[in-house]
Amino acid sequence: MWQQIISGLQAGSWYSLMALAIVLVLKATDVPNFAMAELGLLPAFCTWALIDGAGLSWWAAVPAGLLIGVVLAVVVERTAIRPILAENHFATVLMTIAVFVVINAVVQLVWGSEPRKIDSPFAGSFTVAGQIVAYEQLLSIGAGLAVTVALVLFFRTPLGVRMQAIAEDRVTPRLLGVSVTTVFRTSWALAGAIATIALLLQGQASLLTDQNGSGLLIKGFVAATLGGFSSVIGAFVGGLALGVAENLAGAYVSTSSKTAIALLAIVVVLAVKPQGLFGRHQAREV
Amino acid sequence: MPPTFPGSPRRAAGWAAALAGGLVLLALPGLVNPYLLFQACLVMVTATAGLGLVLIMGWSGQIALAQAGFLGVGAYTTTYLVAQGWPWPLATVTAGLVAALAGVLIGLPATRLRGFYLAIATLAFAELMIRVFVEAVPVTGGIAGVAVEAVVLPGIDVDGSRWYLCLAVAAVTTVAVVRAGRAGLGRRLRVVRDAEIAAPSLGISPMRTKLLAFALSAFIGGVAGALYAQCLSYLTPEIFDMGLLIEFLVLAFLGGVGYVVGPFLGAIVVVVLRDLLQDLGSWQRLVYGLILALAIAFLPRGLASLPARLRDRRRAPERPVTAAAS
Numbered sequence: 001m002w003q004q005i006i007s008g009l010q011a012g013s014w015y016s017l018m019a020l021a022i023v024l025v026l027k028a029t030d031v032p033n034f035a036m037a038e039l040g041l042l043p044a045f046c047t048w049a050l051i052d053g054a055g056l057s058w059w060a061a062v063p064a065g066l067l068i069g070v071v072l073a074v075v076v077e078r079t080a081i082r083p084i085l086a087e088n089h090f091a092t093v094l095m096t097i098a099v100f101v102v103i104n105a106v107v108q109l110v111w112g113s114e115p116r117k118i119d120s121p122f123a124g125s126f127t128v129a130g131q132i133v134a135y136e137q138l139l140s141i142g143a144g145l146a147v148t149v150a151l152v153l154f155f156r157t158p159l160g161v162r163m164q165a166i167a168e169d170r171v172t173p174r175l176l177g178v179s180v181t182t183v184f185r186t187s188w189a190l191a192g193a194i195a196t197i198a199l200l201l202q203g204q205a206s207l208l209t210d211q212n213g214s215g216l217l218i219k220g221f222v223a224a225t226l227g228g229f230s231s232v233i234g235a236f237v238g239g240l241a242l243g244v245a246e247n248l249a250g251a252y253v254s255t256s257s258k259t260a261i262a263l264l265a266i267v268v269v270l271a272v273k274p275q276g277l278f279g280r281h282q283a284r285e286v
Numbered sequence: 287m288p289p290t291f292p293g294s295p296r297r298a299a300g301w302a303a304a305l306a307g308g309l310v311l312l313a314l315p316g317l318v319n320p321y322l323l324f325q326a327c328l329v330m331v332t333a334t335a336g337l338g339l340v341l342i343m344g345w346s347g348q349i350a351l352a353q354a355g356f357l358g359v360g361a362y363t364t365t366y367l368v369a370q371g372w373p374w375p376l377a378t379v380t381a382g383l384v385a386a387l388a389g390v391l392i393g394l395p396a397t398r399l400r401g402f403y404l405a406i407a408t409l410a411f412a413e414l415m416i417r418v419f420v421e422a423v424p425v426t427g428g429i430a431g432v433a434v435e436a437v438v439l440p441g442i443d444v445d446g447s448r449w450y451l452c453l454a455v456a457a458v459t460t461v462a463v464v465r466a467g468r469a470g471l472g473r474r475l476r477v478v479r480d481a482e483i484a485a486p487s488l489g490i491s492p493m494r495t496k497l498l499a500f501a502l503s504a505f506i507g508g509v510a511g512a513l514y515a516q517c518l519s520y521l522t523p524e525i526f527d528m529g530l531l532i533e534f535l536v537l538a539f540l541g542g543v544g545y546v547v548g549p550f551l552g553a554i555v556v557v558v559l560r561d562l563l564q565d566l567g568s569w570q571r572l573v574y575g576l577i578l579a580l581a582i583a584f585l586p587r588g589l590a591s592l593p594a595r596l597r598d599r600r601r602a603p604e605r606p607v608t609a610a611a612s
Contacts, residue, residue, distance in 0.1 A: 084582060084583060087586055090349065091582050094578070094582055095583075097535060098576075098579035099575075101571055101572075102575035104571065104575075106572065109569070218409060221409070222406075222410065259413065259414055262414075263407075263413075266395075270395030270399060271394065
């Protein structure tokens, strides 16, 4: 039971991180970003290549991977998203799907479909009260918690406040001298780094394949839905809840019920409490 | 005696072209080789599924990512029911209804909310369906798959039967969608898309309208799935995965979801591309992704909007003059 919960919290932390990245972009640009997981997948594969191919140490390769994640996200935002942001919402959402397909295809072309594992210095485990806890599990949960706290603090800084202002209203903050471009770029850059962290953690704790992105993407969206799509803490708790629920269902109901949990969670939350477990009610523009 | 056509000569020419086109389609099994006929079947099936997307994505402006899943539901349900001894037409309509029911269950919570919730719920549904197809071995045969019994019309060979089925369903769906577009549903959907808050004051329930569109779109997807099964003759779960979803997005966006001809144009592109790139795996997806991105960036209303855009461009030089005059 406790074993299941700990592995659930570990997987849940990856979902939380993905949800945080999605919420961050949504908060600033109002786009549900279907390319979010792929923006972490490519940098994660690059990190693997740096460690396995170029022989770099984990401590050097991970910052390099994060940098690649930031650059990739900024480039995608600049070249694919920003030019059409004025067009209509529908086109922008589909553009993120197109980016998803392109990056995934590039990963498949370069690295193929065989699973990899990112070597990390955190192998091994210890025993607490008869329960085996892997250092990787602590690392994942700790990283999720750290990113959440950092984001909560970030939204209190001047830039964070501006970002929220832009999400609420795209015209007035601009009149007050807030640069929309800076806000968009910052949110994508941060989200790119967070998505990379999620994929790196998954890639070193279990396996890294070209399919990891689409799997984490759906879980991230479910976690964000649970959290109400506007709350940082909601996204974090939503991810952990989803991870634990999946693991318990997998252990006590059946392995195949694991996938159903995600859809069930979406349908139930949308039907019962559509603003999510932590979301605030949002007035719509007339 | 030649039939008399109402209206202008231009309109008569249009009718004549449509009649000639219809005759060519009816005579197609005698005109082309079986391979091309099979490709034409795929175009019809893909376009039919795409017509479902016109309803939901074009007119109601909602992003639905489950059409591949509905196709799978339709394909497996029909195949299973026919194996149980049901006649094919009844099995197909039932399959459509099953898909529509699934659509309502997914859409019911999602259509009440902001647009992207439907995108997320349908994506999760599509993913779940793949798992269901893998797990529900008694019905779907699991990963090993299941063979589809071919429908043979009396007096026609298998290839010809398949073609006439596909043609008939595509024609009926086109007429139904065109009529729905002109009559109440299409107009109501556009009101909801463009002025959701104002819609209730016109006596239109946004949620009910969106849900109806989504259920119809799922029904069409299910029926298209029944035909798709006839084309493939063997079903495995991975047929209905992300790859098919992406083909539908390319179809919808490149063809243009706002127009009824859009899905047919899009379907031709998708079927030809699939044929050209079939052995290239990842390259195929890369090409699809790039086409989708370029279409969104440079042709946001699809191929079907090209004539209107070109007309606008020809008129364009006049614009500054009128602007200056007014």
